[in-house]
Amino acid sequence: MLKREKLERNVMEIVNTDLLVPKDHLLRQIDGSVDFTRIYDLVEELYCPDNGRPSVDPVVLFKMVLIQHLYGIRSLRQTVKDIEMNIAYRWFLGYTLNEPIPHFATISYNFKQRYTPQTVEQIFTWILYEAERAGYLKPEVVFIDATHIKANANLKKKVKKAIPTAARVYEQQLRQEINADRKAHGKKPFDDDDSSGSPKEKILTQSTTDPESGVFHKGEHKQCFAYSAHTVCDRHNFVLEVEVTAGNVHDSVVFDTVYEKVTQRYPQIQVITADAGYKTPWICKRIFDDGRVPSLPYKRPVTKKGNHEWYKYVYDEYYDQILCPEYKPLSYCTTNRYGYREYKSRSYRCEKCPTRERCVGNRSGQKTVTRHVWQDYLERAEDVRHSPLGKETYALRSQTIERVFADAKEKYAMRYTPYRGLDQVSNWVRLKFAAMNLKKLAMWKFKASSSFLSSLHFFLFYIKNPVSFV
Structure with missing residues (x-):
């Protein structure tokens, strides 16, 4: 048995941190997958060139937040503590072992006050562009769904409040269809200035801690204040778009906003795959009218038990x-x-x-x-459901959008948000999905380069030793 007689703790050494980080480390893969200097161009207008004291490098700020999301660290305070003791984290930031790390309040202030939602959107889009340029995006078939995120609000601190109902995007078009149908049947059309039949106001439970969150309750989930992240991904699980709303907003209400953004960015989309919550006449009509195909599941009609089917x-x-x-x-x-x-x-x-x-x-x-x-559009969607295309695309939901949500909550700490307010939560969610996209891009690039190097080494060995190979 060997005993270490002396603990070498107070010793000075000359260390090369680059040699201490393994060649296949995740942060080394990420550092080599994209050019982080692109961030300077995105945030240049947010900094004053002459006034004030020198600022912290914006690339360092972004990389610190990236470390937090990649490793599912709950807070920026804990992130800074981990960076101070982790050599790989310091190497990723370009800091020496003795160099002080920026204070967590500096990071929090910048992402709350300086970096607007537009800046975060640009960073998210930039990473998607890098993945598209590498040829890894497959947006011909996309998957849409929503998941809830528990808000930083106590359910007991609430009030009842009347808010105006939001107008539906298709309200005017539907009114024209209704009046045309009534006229065809000899009925008097509704007046244009007439009410749509829905109440002008509705009573909702609002949090006094975070008024922009909403009450969420579904199935076996415990009732709580939450936000909903309405997300779109492709068949390779790259998140293409996300829209954050209060937890009490139905999936079909946000569909138009998400659909417009993702189709404008990727007009080559052909199939929209979603769950039964999106199977409404308007959604089916809009997708079909745009020349695309909705892949939707069977939606059980609500009928009284014991009555005719x-x-x-x-x-x-x-x-x-x-x-x-x-x-x-x-x-x-x-x-x-x-x-x-x-x-x-x-x-x-x-x-x-x-x-x-x-x-x-x-x-x-x-x-x-x-x-x-x-109703004809719903029946067309039913025909797609029974087709080979509908069966194949809907079967991929468990491997795509559901996998994205599972990873985001289990590995990247997206079950609960420490932030309050819709803008802050939206930035937090978008940065988290940007980190997930960047990690996937880096790992795929590293795997491709490793395969290429292995093939190259094999080819060179064959050229030099053809007899030994035979």
Whole structure:
């Protein structure tokens, strides 16, 4: 048994930090994958050239935040402590072992006061451009979904507040379709200045700590204040776009904003894959009208237990009627303000119906079946769902967008945000996804270069020793 008689702790040595960082270290791969001097051009306008004391290098600030997101460190304070003791972190920043690290408050102030959401967006776009230039992006098929992030707010500190309802993007177009349909059926069109039928205000629970967050409750999740990150990725799991909203905003409401941004940046998108929350008449119509294909799952209709199944009510396009399970017609009545055609039965026919208790549940004795004016687009989406393209693309959701969310929460600490306010949380989420994209880009580049070097060494060995190879 060997014993170390003396602990060499207070010793001065001449050390080359570059030799202490392994050649395949993640930070070494990232440092060689992109040119970080590009950040100077992005933030140059945010700095005054002559006044004030010398600032901290913006590349260093960005790299410190990048280390925090890459390794899932909870706070900037802890990030600075880890950098002070980690040789690889210091090497990545270009700092010596004795050089003092910038204070965490300096980093926090810059990313809160100086670097605007536009600057963070430029950094996010720059990394995506590097991945696209390397040939790793495959945006022909994209995947859209949302995940919630717990806000830094106590659920007990809340108030009830009335807020105005947001106008739908397609409100005017839907109104024109409704009026045209009513006119075709001999009905009077709705007035243009008439209300849409939805309330002008709605009562919501608002946090007094972080008013821009929203109450989130879904399935087995515990009710909490949260934010939602509406995300788009490609089949290689590169995050192409993200939009952060309050946790009580439905996925389909934010779809138009996310869809416009990602299609403008990547017009070559052909298939939009999403879950059942996005299967609405407007979303299907917009995707089809743009010449693209929606890949959406089966959405179970909401029907009363014990009643006839929804598919037993068949639409007859020729006569514009609905046939009930007893083969009785339901005639067109009106088109309501929400865009649904109402088909109603005759009460005298329903009185003698043998399955009346499974169909009619109101006092008037009339059955009403609704059909949206854009129902044809939903039926086209159903045809895509049964096609080989629909089955193949939707099966990739678990390997793409769901994997992105799982990695972001388990490996990159995105379950809970320490920031408050929509702008700060948006910057935090966008930087986190930028770090994930950069890590994937660096690892793929390193793997490609390693394979190339191995092939080159094998080729040179064959040239020099052809007999030995045989």
